[in-house]
Amino acid sequence: MLHITDIKGLRCNGIKEGKNGLGVVVCSGNVAGVFTQNRFKSPSIVVTERNIKGGWIEGMIVNSGNANAFTGKQGMRNAKRMCELLANELKTDVEKIAVASTGVIGIQLDMNWIESKFVEVYKDLGNSKDHAMAFAKSIMTTDRLPKIAGCEVDECKIAGVCKGAGMIHPNMATMLAFIFTNADFRSEELREMLKMAVKYSFNTISVDGDTSTNDMVLLVATGEFRVGKDKFLEGLKSVCLNLAKQIVRDGEGATKVLKVEITNARDEDQAFKGARVVVSSNLVKTAIFGCDPNWGRIVASLGYAGIEVNEELDLTLRGYRNGELIAEVKLVEDGVGLGNEGTAREVMESVDEVQFIIDLKLGSGKGYAYGCDLSYEYVRINSEYTS
Amino acid sequence: MLHITDIKGLRCNGIKEGKNGLGVVVCSGNVAGVFTQNRFKSPSIVVTERNIKGGWIEGMIVNSGNANAFTGKQGMRNAKRMCELLANELKTDVEKIAVASTGVIGIQLDMNWIESKFVEVYKDLGNSKDHAMAFAKSIMTTDRLPKIAGCEVDECKIAGVCKGAGMIHPNMATMLAFIFTNADFRSEELREMLKMAVKYSFNTISVDGDTSTNDMVLLVATGEFRVGKDKFLEGLKSVCLNLAKQIVRDGEGATKVLKVEITNARDEDQAFKGARVVVSSNLVKTAIFGCDPNWGRIVASLGYAGIEVNEELDLTLRGYRNGELIAEVKLVEDGVGLGNEGTAREVMESVDEVQFIIDLKLGSGKGYAYGCDLSYEYVRINSEYTS
Numbered sequence: 156m157l158h159i160t161d162i163k164g165l166r167c168n169g170i171k172e173g174k175n176g177l178g179v180v181v182c183s184g185n186v187a188g189v190f191t192q193n194r195f196k197s198p199s200i201v202v203t204e205r206n207i208k209g210g211w212i213e214g215m216i217v218n219s220g221n222a223n224a225f226t227g228k229q230g231m232r233n234a235k236r237m238c239e240l241l242a243n244e245l246k247t248d249v250e251k252i253a254v255a256s257t258g259v260i261g262i263q264l265d266m267n268w269i270e271s272k273f274v275e276v277y278k279d280l281g282n283s284k285d286h287a288m289a290f291a292k293s294i295m296t297t298d299r300l301p302k303i304a305g306c307e308v309d310e311c312k313i314a315g316v317c318k319g320a321g322m323i324h325p326n327m328a329t330m331l332a333f334i335f336t337n338a339d340f341r342s343e344e345l346r347e348m349l350k351m352a353v354k355y356s357f358n359t360i361s362v363d364g365d366t367s368t369n370d371m372v373l374l375v376a377t378g379e380f381r382v383g384k385d386k387f388l389e390g391l392k393s394v395c396l397n398l399a400k401q402i403v404r405d406g407e408g409a410t411k412v413l414k415v416e417i418t419n420a421r422d423e424d425q426a427f428k429g430a431r432v433v434v435s436s437n438l439v440k441t442a443i444f445g446c447d448p449n450w451g452r453i454v455a456s457l458g459y460a461g462i463e464v465n466e467e468l469d470l471t472l473r474g475y476r477n478g479e480l481i482a483e484v485k486l487v488e489d490g491v492g493l494g495n496e497g498t499a500r501e502v503m504e505s506v507d508e509v510q511f512i513i514d515l516k517l518g519s520g521k522g523y524a525y526g527c528d529l530s531y532e533y534v535r536i537n538s539e540y541t542s
Numbered sequence: 543m544l545h546i547t548d549i550k551g552l553r554c555n556g557i558k559e560g561k562n563g564l565g566v567v568v569c570s571g572n573v574a575g576v577f578t579q580n581r582f583k584s585p586s587i588v589v590t591e592r593n594i595k596g597g598w599i600e601g602m603i604v605n606s607g608n609a610n611a612f613t614g615k616q617g618m619r620n621a622k623r624m625c626e627l628l629a630n631e632l633k634t635d636v637e638k639i640a641v642a643s644t645g646v647i648g649i650q651l652d653m654n655w656i657e658s659k660f661v662e663v664y665k666d667l668g669n670s671k672d673h674a675m676a677f678a679k680s681i682m683t684t685d686r687l688p689k690i691a692g693c694e695v696d697e698c699k700i701a702g703v704c705k706g707a708g709m710i711h712p713n714m715a716t717m718l719a720f721i722f723t724n725a726d727f728r729s730e731e732l733r734e735m736l737k738m739a740v741k742y743s744f745n746t747i748s749v750d751g752d753t754s755t756n757d758m759v760l761l762v763a764t765g766e767f768r769v770g771k772d773k774f775l776e777g778l779k780s781v782c783l784n785l786a787k788q789i790v791r792d793g794e795g796a797t798k799v800l801k802v803e804i805t806n807a808r809d810e811d812q813a814f815k816g817a818r819v820v821v822s823s824n825l826v827k828t829a830i831f832g833c834d835p836n837w838g839r840i841v842a843s844l845g846y847a848g849i850e851v852n853e854e855l856d857l858t859l860r861g862y863r864n865g866e867l868i869a870e871v872k873l874v875e876d877g878v879g880l881g882n883e884g885t886a887r888e889v890m891e892s893v894d895e896v897q898f899i900i901d902l903k904l905g906s907g908k909g910y911a912y913g914c915d916l917s918y919e920y921v922r923i924n925s926e927y928t929s
Contacts, residue, residue, distance in 0.1 A: 195845035195853060225841050225853065227877050260838025261879045322825060322842070363824040364751070365839075366846035437750040437824070437916075438709060438924055445925025451647025452752075454612050455709070458582035459753035466582060466612065490614050492648045529824075530925075531918050537825055538832025538917075 157305025158287035159314045162335045164377055166280040169293025170272060174258070175220035175265075177272045178293035179241060181280060182335055184377040186212045186253070187346035189353050191370035197224035198234040199256040200371060206238065206250045210342030212375060215253040216241045216273070217331065219294050219318070223256040223264050224368040233264045240273045255331050255371050257318060258296055287316070294318045294331055297536060299405050304397035308390040311338040311382040317372075317398040321407040321537065323362035324435065332357065332372040332398055337379035338387055348388045349374045356395035359427065360525045361435045362406040363533070403525045408532030412508040413443050415453075416523040420515045425462040426522030432460035433511070434526030443509055444528035448472055448499035450486045453511055466490045469514040472499050474506035481506050544692025545674035546701045549722045551764055553667040556680025557659060561645070562607035562652075564659045565680035566628060568667060569722060571764040573599045573640070574733035576740050578757035584611035585621040586643040587758060593625065593637045597729030599762060602640040603628045603660070604718065606681050606705070610643040610651050611755040620651045627660045642718050642758050644705060645683055674703070681705045681718055684923060686792050691784035695777040698725040698769040704759075704785040708794040708924065710749035711822065719744065719759040719785055724766035725774055735775045736761045743782035746814065747912045748822045749793040750920070790912045795919030799895040800830050802840075803910040807902045812849040813909030819847035820898070821913030830896055831915035835859060835886035837873045840898055853877045856901040859886050861893035868893050 159165055162182065169178030186207045190200050199222075206212070216237050223230050238252035245252075256264075276293075280286070291301035297320040305314035319330030340348070353372055374391070404412050415433045420426035433439055436456035442449040450470050457464055470487035473480060484499045486492065503509055546552055549569065556565030573594045577587050586609075593599070603624050610617050625639035632639075643651075663680075667673070678688035684707040692701035706717030727735070740759055761778075791799050802820045807813035820826055823843035829836040837857050844851055857874035860867060871886045873879065890896055 193842065193845040194851045195841055222838070225838060225877070225879075227853065260836075260842055261874075262838075322839075365823055365825045365843060368842050368845055436752055437920075438752045441921055441924035444921065447925065449647075451609070451612060451649075452709075454582055455580065455647055455755050456752060458580040458755055464581045466614065487648075490612070492612075529921060531921050533824075534828055534831065534916060534918050534921060537828035538834065 157312055157314045158284050158303060159316055159335045160282040160284060160287040161312055161314055162337050162377060163379055165335055166282050167286050167290040168276045168280045169290040170276055171293050171295065175268060176218065176293035176295065177269060177276055178217045178290040179214065179276050179280065180290060180333065181214040181245065182375055182377065183213050184375040185210055185340060185342040185345055186373060186375050187342050187349045188371060188373045189349060191367055193366050193368045195225055195368050197222055197256055197369045198226060198230040199223050199254045200369060202234040202238065203253045203255065203371065206253060209250060211251060212253050213245050213247045213251040214241050215255065215333065217255045217294050218269060219296050220258040221256060221262055221264050222258045222260045222369050224260045226263055229263055233266055236266065237269065240270065244277055253373055257294065257331055257369050260368060291316045297321050297407055302398055302401040304394045306390045306393055308386050309382050310380040311336060311387065313390050313394050315394045315398050317402065319402040320405050321362055322365045322367040323360065323402060323406065324364045324366045330367060330370055334374045334394060337377045339378040339381045340376050345374050345376055348391055351388060352391045352395040355392055356399040359431065359523060360399045360403050361431060362403060362527060364435045400525055403527045406527035407536045408530040409527035410530055411443055411528045413526045413528060414508065414510040414523060416510060416512045418512065418514050418521050419517055420520035420522065421463045421518045422520040423522055426520040429457055429460040429462045430522050430524035432456055434524045437529055440526065440529035444530045446500055446503040448486060448496050448503060463517060465515050465517050467516060471512045472502065473510040473512065474502040475508035475510065476506045544699055544701045545671050545690065546703055546722045547669040547671060547674040548699055548701055549724050549764060550766055552722055553669050554673050554677040555663045555667045556677040557663055558680050562655060563605065563680035563682065564656060564663055565604045565677045566601065566663050566667065567677060567720065568601040568632065569762050569764065570600050571762040572597055572727060572729040572732055573760060573762050574729050574736045575758060575760045576736060578754055580753050580755045582612055582755050584609055584643055584756045585613060585617040586610050586641045587756060589621040589625060590640045590642065590758065593640060596637060598638060599640050600632050600634045600638040601628050602642065602720065604642045604681050605656060606683050607645040608643060608649055608651050609645045609647045609756050611647040613650055616650055620653055623653065624656065627657065631664055640760055644681065644718055644756050647755060678703045684708050684794055689785055689788040691781045693777045693780055695773050696769050697767045698723060698774065700777050700781050702781050702785050704789065706789040707792050708749055709752045709754040710747060710789060710793065711751045711753045717754060717757055721761045721781060724764045726765040726768045727763050732761050732763055735778055738775060739778045739782040742779055743786040746818065746910060747786045747790050748818060749790060749914060751822045787912055790914045793914035794923045795917040796914035797917055798830055798915045800913045800915060801895065801897040801910060803897060803899045805899065805901045805908050806904055807907035807909065808850045808905045809907040810909055813907040814911065816844055816847040816849045817909050817911035819843055821911045824916055827913065827916035831917045833887055833890040835873060835883050835890060850904060852902050852904050854903060858899045859889065860897040860899065861889040862895035862897065863893045
């Protein structure tokens, strides 16, 4: 398993105390980012979006437990102060630091806690696997597991870490994801590739249909090795998709991953759009939780997805356990239900990932989306997670 | 309480056996309808949409427990056959009958059951209050209560009945609603007024964000009395809103009604659009279930609603019990949280309707939306309601 600390020159650390966490990564490189499209952006988003315009950062500071969102001028001062803490230690400009926050909205940060924990975290920065895990854990909120992924492309390494379990319906970016590479690309090149990779990964997932105020994906490249753009983009896509899938697998209260794949839609955009609407449907999500192959709800949600549809569609269920295909059951052929619900239910009861493949027979567009089921536990977590 | 049987000349009846129900209304009059925008329309929708083009109907036949949706040519034949059953008895054209269905998607109707129950229902048609209630109960699915409403405008009466508890996120219309009046209007006038009334009532509610394949609202006018259009429209709006609120109050698993009102938005459309996005947010809905005045989730959902927003907003909570205002608590002023969450939580714990009033301070647009909380019970109902 590749860790972010396998990128030469990168040092990091983090701590988590109850609901609050603080993490720091020190890494010089060209940078690109994508950010939430929510119109109420966290001051952390506003500051980082501005700071990375220079195309270069020296490090980042991240807190969890408090989103520093809807916190007005005080929130803006606090976000800048967080950057300043790290900039002072690194003897660099405050504009070369990125800041990110995740947690409850509408409450001012406890800056005393942050300032004192920063000292602790900073003095123990390092590049071991334990340091990478400490950072990954420090940014978690309702996440059950830290989320890391990596791959190698020639001599180049790409390693990422992310967090997210609720308020997940990314639009241009998702909760927090930080990806590091020792490849050599200019920040404009990084941005172009990051946007593409995010489109096919973070932007295809949904846990609860709620787009956060704090979504952010940053990509930092230290410039150690050169590598072909196409090869690198493939690697970057695979790391992003790997991280995105870890988010839905850890979706709040989730017991099963749901993938919807649409083939032969009018075009690719329609296929992706339709798939995302289906995985976001509360009725589809509760059916998955109940191991109910209720394909009527799937076609109903496809019908309001705003894409061209065809009633003569085919619909097939596939069940996976630990990534392995267990069984495939065709439920609908040429628009006619085949009465295979009994078999399908048995498959659903024995797997951890359910896939529905919908063949629209209209064109050659192909797309997919990942989500998870909606369980009692989702309701418990979100009715008890107090403001 | 006004019943549909208070409209002169109207006779009805219905029965419910387990999950299945059949209801019949005989009533001659000018007719208008609005129908689901889901692209997979039930054959019942297709047939009724076509039949009411003539502007006149003699009666309607409705089944519950099976949506007759995604049932192809056989479903179309069955929908027509249902119209034929009633047309034969009334010795009228099959094109003067409306048909509606609600229930599970993707399964063919049990026409033997429908034909035999039709005989029973038809022979006991009548115009008593009990007959009205029998019809209202026959169209229920997961509804806990029958839903009726009415008002008088001069000598004119407007009386309606509807059903709906899940798959509720109407777009142009909602689940099944049938409204009758003895007023005298041409079908084009009825249609124009119905569209307006639906916009401010059924189209402002959401239970789970899922738009049904079977939504239908029909308005039948027997032409007994003349009344002014403006007066009638006010009455029609109030009946539609009354019915729509009964749907959210009976939303699957709902313990509380949620109303969001936006004032001083850029324009009316933005105010209605924003309010509906907020009441549809799973995170807002679970917070209401947990009596958590988590206004951070409210502003976050407003931020992705696609409308113009202003961080300097005011946000106030109002709690109602049995329609009576219990308390009002201001949570945010000029974009700053006031720290009144403790008081707000106490209010939420003691009421059955929670309202959030958001003052955007941008223009003069005003709009609202109704929804309900998301509870364990919603998950139970929808993970166990088998296909």
